[in-house]
Structures are given as structure tokens and as C-alpha cells.
Amino acid sequence: MFNNGDNKRHKVIAISPNGPTGNGDEVEARFLAPHFESDGFPWLQIFGYVGSLLLTIAALLAVVDHILPAFGLLVVILVLAVGQAALQLGIFMHLRESRGSTWHIVTLGLGIVIAIGLVGMSMWIMTFKSGVS
Amino acid sequence: MNLPVEPDSTAKLPLEFTDNHESLKILGFWSFLATDLLLFASLFAVYAVYQSRVGMQGPSPDQLFKLGPAVVETLLLLTSSFTCGLAVYQMRRNHKRGTIIWLAVTLLLGVGFVTTEVREFVSYIAMGDSWHHSAFLSAFFTLVGTHGAHVTFGILWAITLIIQLMGRGLTTVTTRKMYMFALYWHFLDIIWVFIFTVVYLSGKI
DSSP states (O other): OOOOSSOGGGOOEESSTTOOOSSSOEESSGGGOOOOOOOSSOHHHHHHHHHHHHHHHHHHHHHHTTOSOHHHHHHHHHHHHHHHHHHIIIIISOTTOOSSSOHHHHHHHHHHHHHHHHHHHHHHHTTSOOSOO | OOSOOOGGGGTTSOHHHHSHHHHHHHHHHHHHHHHHHHHHHHHHHHHHHHTTOOOSSOOOHHHHOOHHHHHHHHHHHHHHHHHHHHHHHHHHTTOHHHHHHHHHHHHHHHHHHHHHHHHHHHHHHHTTOOTTSOHHHHHHHHHHHHHHHHHHHHHHHHHHHHHHHHHHOSOHHHHHHHHHHHHHHHHHHHHHHHHIIIIIIHHTO
């Protein structure tokens, strides 16, 4: 039952090509494997900055010119904001960097799920017109 | 530790990740950011619910906001996020002077952001639209003010960080602190992007 021999679920992948180091560098799942950035010129940072400026200008122009009806416009600017958040996380916050498994991605994912639930459920429950207000 | 330790495997890691204990602090800081995200989510929920409760004669979000200051604040914070990214980039290349210079630029842009925001708040209050006027204004000042307080704390943090970097140079401890500050600063930028979208832009729809 608890054979540790060829059990895929408990297989340890090490980032070190020479196997586990004993320093916490082992990763438990391939999608949690860390990845470090290194470049001769800060292209990524410049891309992130230009990208975030373009997304901001796009959102601003969309609202100022009223390109869509209210609800569609709200969806468009929220999608643009999520895009900017992804740029910040991926490029500036080095999301994939960690010692061993990138467990902070799991923590952050849980935080995001609860955050969306919190805002979404609050708005939903307040759409009911009750006598108490 | 029964497993053999290989010195080569940590040689390629950035300085702040070479020490195991310092790496754990970075993981801990990510957990803090997740809880801070929930704080802001609660305030966003309050704002979304009370946005329309503007009292007897307003002002409504559309009447209150001018996009000018909000756009200036956005540009200042986006640029400071970029310069903070360059500070970490310089730190990774072991350039102490470059790190400190870009961090100082980040700090000054942060001061510009807070100054613009305080002037915006003062202009609203001067018109009699302070936080006790309506549920909308309470929610607005709480959400945006909490973010502004975070940025103000970040500025104080950056000052202490510059002093430490000048005194101690780039060590495993100071690089870890710089890395954590960068996480904090970029996180605040993300929150601001959502404030700009949900509060200012959607107020103009």
C-alpha cells in the first residue's frame, strides 16, 4: 500500500541535474518547478512597462469614447485590468522564482479565488431588494 | 539532513535565494500578500455595494471624479513599478549603485503619487464631499485611502532599505529585503490598476 518505489504521485523531481540536494530544492510536481530570469538587457521589464501603458491607454480611451454599452464596457476594462495584473505578476514579481516548489502560486491562487468570491457574492446578494435597508 | 549537499546546485541561484532561511522569508511574504489581497477584496466589495448610495443630493461617482488626477496617479505608479523592476534587475547583476539609484527614483515617484492623491482628497473635502457625507464617499475614501496608506508605508520602507543598502551593500539579507519590497510595490500597483478601473473608470461609464 505505501510502496515508495515506483509511485508516480510521490516521485520527486529535482531542479539540480545531480538529484536532491537536501536544501529544499526538490520539486514535488512539474508545474511547480521554479524558473529564474536572467537577461543581458532588461527587455522583459521594458516590455512589461510598455504593455501596462498600452493597456491603461486602451481602457481610458474605451471609457472616454464610450465604445460599447455600459455593461460591455465594464467587462472590457476589467479584462484589460486582469491583463495588467498578469504582466505585473509574471514579469515584475518573478512569479516562477522560488527555492524548490513554487508553493506561493498555490497560496496566491487560493487568495484570488476567495477575493473574487468575496466581491462577486457581495454584489450578487445585494441585488435582492429586501425590506431591510 | 541525511541527503548529501551539493555546493554546485546553489551557485546559479540569485543571491537572495542562496540562503535557505532567507528564501523561506520570501515565501512568507507571498503569504502576507495573499492576506493583504483579501483585505483589499473586502474593501472592493464594500465599494461595489455602496457605489450607488450617494445620499440625497449626491455627488455621484460621475459628478465627483475628474479623470486628470487619476490618470496622473496611474502613470506615476506604473512608472515607479517599472523603475522598481529595474532596481531588482540591477541587484541581480550585482550593481549596488544602480540598485540604489533606481530604488530612489521609485521612492520619488511614490512620493509624487501620494502627493497627487492627497491633493485630490483635499479638493473633494474642500467642496464638502468628505467621508461622512454618504455611504459612497465612506467606501471611496476607505478603499483608496487604505491603498494610499500602503504606498506611504512603502516609501518609509524604501528609505530604510536605501540606508541599509548603502551601509551593508548587497548581501543575502539586503537582497532578500529588496526582493520583498519589490513584491510589495508591484502588488500595490496591481491594486491601483483595479482601483483605477473599478472606481475611476467605471464611475465614468
